[in-house]
Amino acid sequence: MSFSLFEKILDPSQIVSGQELESRYHHIWHMDEPLKAICLLTPASTDEVSSIMKICYEHNLPVVVHGGLTNLVGSTETYGNEVVISTERLNSIEEIDGSSRTMTVQSGVILEHIHEAAANTDLLFPLNFGARGSAQIGGIISTNAGGLRVLKYGMTRQLILGLEAVMVDGTIISSMKKIIKDNSAYDVKQLFIGSEGTLGIVTKAILKLEEAPSSRNAAYIGFNNYENVVAFLKYMDSNLAGKLSGFELIWRNSYEQMTSVSNAVRPPLPYDYNYYVLIEALGSHPQIDHAEFQSLLEDAIEQDRILDAVMAQSPSDIEWFFRIREDVNNLVDFMKHDQHFDISLPIPFIGDYIADRYQSLAQIDGVEQIYAFGHVADGNIHFMIGKSNLNDDLKKKIDHCIYDGLKAIGGSVSAEHGIGTHKKDYLNLCRTPEEIVLMKALKLTMDPKGLLNPGKIF
Structure with a gap:
């Protein structure tokens, strides 16, 4: 088709076609595979997305949306007959409202940038996972991503207060409210959360923030029996009174590979156990929280609830502990x-x-x-x-x-x-x-x- 239709609404620099598509790809793990598409468009506003969709709807052009391209189930794959809309220019953090504890963002903002912006105002956007340096919030919303802190804060769905999306015919659905409670009939935004771009294109969102914790404690725990893992989860969750934010389980052979010498990551615990649990607790009283966390681990060992434990003693220790769990390349590379x-x-x-x-x-x-x-x-x-x-x-x-x-x-x-x-x-x-x-x-x-x-x- 002629690109003249899109040239009427976009700057030439926002249209990628022909041989230029060879520098594009459908996933960050497949950069050696040139993108197959009619063209790739980079709108810079919701109105431009709407205009693109009106043209595509009129001319029956299939559309695939690209964000950070970290999806693992083929949701960003193309076959050559589609128009690809990239959200890379929709990358503005429009507002941080400390009083309502919200952040208004365009869909192309990278998760790590959201973390940094929230931290600069002593707030926290709790959603966290390994691909945070690449994943964009629009794709995160469209897949209802989870991650390492679902135990305490829930999935993405629980962290979205307002949403703006463009439907297939270009209609803009805007439900950009900062309120937590809105029981006025159907919650329309939920249709777009987790729908993988099949019902509409997310262009903007209002995120729910939390007060930033001032303490963070973590530990690795060793077990030989799965039932004891579950019992320890209940033990820590009940005794930490809402502060338990992460509880990650790693099987022995996975732990060994994640911490092997060839990966240059030393193991916090020896290779003596069938299961390894990484726990995290977030709180507001550093000294008190540290002492409480340590005391619970010591009591658990004395009561034979756990076999072994090593507690992080510094922020660098915590980063080391979580790097083991998050860096799946230590598995994939082999x-x-x-x-x-x-x-x-x-x-x-x-x-x-x-x-x-x-x-x-x-x-x-x-x-x-x-x-x-x-x-x-x-x-x-x-x-x-x-x-x-x-x-x-x-x-x-x-x-x-x-x-x-x-x-x-x-x-x-x-x-x-x-x-x-x-x-x-x-x-x-x-x-x-x-x-x-x-x-x-x-x-x-x-x-x-x-x-x-x-x-x-x-």
Whole structure:
């Protein structure tokens, strides 16, 4: 098609086409694969996004939105017949309101920049995960991302007060309110949160902030029994009175690889235990909180609740502890090919389920590495599987091994990454036929031509 239609509403520098697309890509892990698209557009305002969508709707042009390109389920993949809208120019933090404890941001703002801006005003945006240096808030909202502090603060959904989005025909839906309580009929913004860009394009949001904590304590704990992990979660959560903010579980072989000599990251605890838990507590009284945290760990050892513990003694220790958990490259870099999972299941079932998966995966020809870790306090476990080839049959065998038992125990194939293209064949394992019919009805109503992120989810 001619780009003259877009040239009427955008500056030439906002239109990327032809050979220029070779410098673009669909994911930060696939920078060597040139982007396949009709063109890529970089609007700088909600009105420009609206104008683009009006043209695309009139001319039946499929649209895929690109943010930080850290999605892990294929939600930003393209096939060559789409118009790509990049939110990179929608990168302004418009306001920080200390009294209402809110931040108004455009969708292209990077999560780490939100953290920094909040910290500069003694506030906290608690959402946190490893890709914070690249992930943009629009994509985070569109996938309802989780991360390391869901236990205390909830998923992205719980941290969005207001939202602005553009629908497929260019209509702007603006619900930009700073209030927490608004029970006036349907909460329309929730339609766009977690919909992976299939119902509308998020362009702006009002984020809920918290008072910045003045204390942060962390520790690694060793266990040999999963039931003791769960009991310790309850013990710490009840005794810390709301201060427990993170409770990460790492299986032994994952911990060993994450802290191996080749990764130049030393282990806080020796390789003597079956499970390693990283806990974090945020508070407001540094000396008192530190003493309380230490006392709880000492009491837990005396009571045989835990086998071993090492507590961070400085901010650099805390960064070291969390770097071990967050830097998944320490696993990926040693895999010929990798396959990722983010399943969700009831906490009591996690120990046996993961043990069974380890045994079953080890029997699959082509599986070379198996690593498990995750946010056990909210039932979200990540698997990273190293494999010898990209054969589709091998991929499906691994998928079936990970997913097949989830339906019977009320689990989910996606805890926080979404469905995209990679998991849509398994949506029926965690959603009823009636739910899927309703989802498709919403999609048909809001996107009757099927132009927004086509081929994703369904």
